[in-house]
Amino acid sequence: MRFNIDEYRAVEKAAEKFVKSVAEGNSEYAKELFIDEAVLFGYLDGDLEHGSIQQFYDNVDSVAAGDEFNARIDVLLLEETLAVVRVLEESWGGRIDFTDVLLMLKMDGEWKAVAKAYNQNSNTIQ
DSSP states (O other): OOOOHHHHHHHHHHHHHHHHHHHHTOTHHHHHHEEEEEEEEEEETTEEEEEETHHHHHHHHHSOOOTTOEEEEEEEEEOSSEEEEEEEEEEETTTEEEEEEEEEEEETTEEEEEEEEEEEOGGGOO
16 A cells, blocks of 8 residues: 655654764764664675674764765665655765664554665775
8 A cells, every 4th residue: 555645754753863864973862763772784895793782872872973974865665564765875974884774663653764775885984
């Protein structure tokens, strides 16, 4: 079933908490988006990160995004209780480009992220 545009906007608005946290170097916004049990998977500078979403919070809180940081949100899939969101990040910390995939569920009427997986563009690995 195709949803109306307002539901896509609701998912995008929820994902904006992720982008705002990264842009401002403050995980508090993302903590409103992710459930406590959320997981993270991806490679940061060639090292596998996996496990608790706390790793993401720690990274965000320790690195300023920088003036060159830019991001784009795309809602790739939307079902009644499931959404897949892609976030493109450019120049995090002045050097890293990411593609993030957020797996979201509608829980108690609110869109929440349950998992984050990401790819760091190979030309930004140090």
